[in-house]
Amino acid sequence: MKGIILGDSHVGSLKAALNCYGTPAGFTAVQFYAAPSTSLGDLKIHHGKLVPENDRLANMLLYTSGGTREIVFDDADVIILHGLGLSISVLSRILERCTIALCGRNAKTYISLSCLKQAIADNLLNRISIKILSMVREVTNKPILLSQTPFPDESIRGANDKRWGFMENEDRSKLHDCFVRASSTMAANFDAIFVPQPHSTIVDGLYTAAYYSKGSEGIIVDKKHADSDFGHMNAHYGNLVLHDAVSMINDI
């Protein structure tokens, strides 16, 4: 089975997994196409392929794929979209003004879990993952897996990062459940499958165990992230994601 993986900097953990553990059982080959942040948003459809709209993206695709500027899905058996803003951070904006706490929180507006799920789904519409997903689906009927951006490293709790404050103020298991449900619904809308974060990597409902963050690296080879980077994960994490992906593909 040949897999094509599209993603942002979080693809680094998957690439590192291949380097560290080898190609996972079930895959015969894996082809990466990655670019930092939202750069893949500069792809466009052209004659059944995804092609870059600018040289910067073209160079990133060339680099990460090992020699290809254009993304063709003809000989792929499965396409995996990893990261690309499919992140729990989508809750930050929502929970700045709203709460799911039954007893209320500092005059924030209470919303139901169903409403939160819908709000997550609506906010995800603006994320690049959905844009890429719709483009890929437009050019191919192959199976597509939508793999989420990892939850932040649990060490972030000591960093007093206000962007993640909502994770301490709400019921994390409920937030997790709403996020997974919303993402699954979004994926299903495009006949894709959502791949949640591997369960064994999660601590305290919504954080990633620090073990999976140490020594993380991005999509630029041999460029490791600083210890203060609580968002990117390492090869051990990537390996678990790829194994979960294989399991899901086998279930199709």
Added chain:
Amino acid sequence: MLIDDSPNNPYVEQPQKAFWRPSICNRQNDILMELWTPKWPINRRTPIATAGSCFAQHISKALIIRGFNWINGEIGPPGMTSCSLKKYNYGVFSFRTGNIYSVALLKQWLLWALEIANPPGEVWENGGKYYDPFRPEIEPDGFSSFEELIASRNQTLYAIKKTLESTRLFIFTLGLTESWINVEHGYVYPSCPGTHHGIYSPRLHKFKNFTFNEIRKDLLSVMGLLKTINQRIRILLTVSPVPLVATASQNHVLVATLHSKSVLRAIAGELANQRHDLDYFPSYELIASHPFKGEYYEDNMRTVTSEGVQWVMSHFFHALQDNNFKVEITDSQLIPSKLTKITQEDILCEEELLAQFENLSVKS
């Protein structure tokens, strides 16, 4: 002995609007001039809250499109699409009560919001989902728990009080005199249990067609409760021109409709004449009265057309002398998906559901 050849009676001094022929038959303008003169100044800065029957939704939408200061007391989550906001009943009225068809129901909401009375513990459960008897359609999928339902309702009660505290003009659209009440405790449901959710039981639920005196008394109570929240608040009443979908009065639905609307119209008019802080706007007359020959209803003779809504609101804004239509809406949540005319598809109406039962009725 008085000798005077010139006409001498009060009608001589009446303005043109007092006479049928020049005002209605031979009117020169597209709209009815001087149909309504507001008792107080209302402009785009006036904080306005709306509630009431289905027709009231047209008013809130028109205010938003026109750039008036419509208060959204329960703003939905950031980033939610306008379609989702509507599905979850955000931005329909100033608070998420759903339609309030009767004065008794409005009074009930205010008593709860002011904590003068406590909402009853009645909750409807079906298939693991929980439905609020007083807002049965407020969440498209129901609530996941009893606690969630209560928390949501408490949020609305908080929003009612908070919104009315800063409201200068409360526009309430009177819809029905017919209601369903709880036999034991007397509280009012927005619709008959069993039509949306819940289970109807003649032992528990009773039909009530509120009388003129009862509604008048409740409306005066409502005024008192509103003043408790905000001394400066003013109320603008209007009567929905939308006929009943169905009646449980044992009368013909046409008779029941005219009865309801007449009672509501009479109360609104009488209190508007008596109180300086209450006014009446003639939506009902503009749509349902015979000079307009039903042309502002759809083929079902019940749904008000978009043109009808525009007709009503054009009189409203003309009376306010709001002629500079420049919309500057900064809150993205208040921007409808299209800044165009309001369509019936945009209106959420629980009463419409009653039409589903018409084929089950015994044919006479």
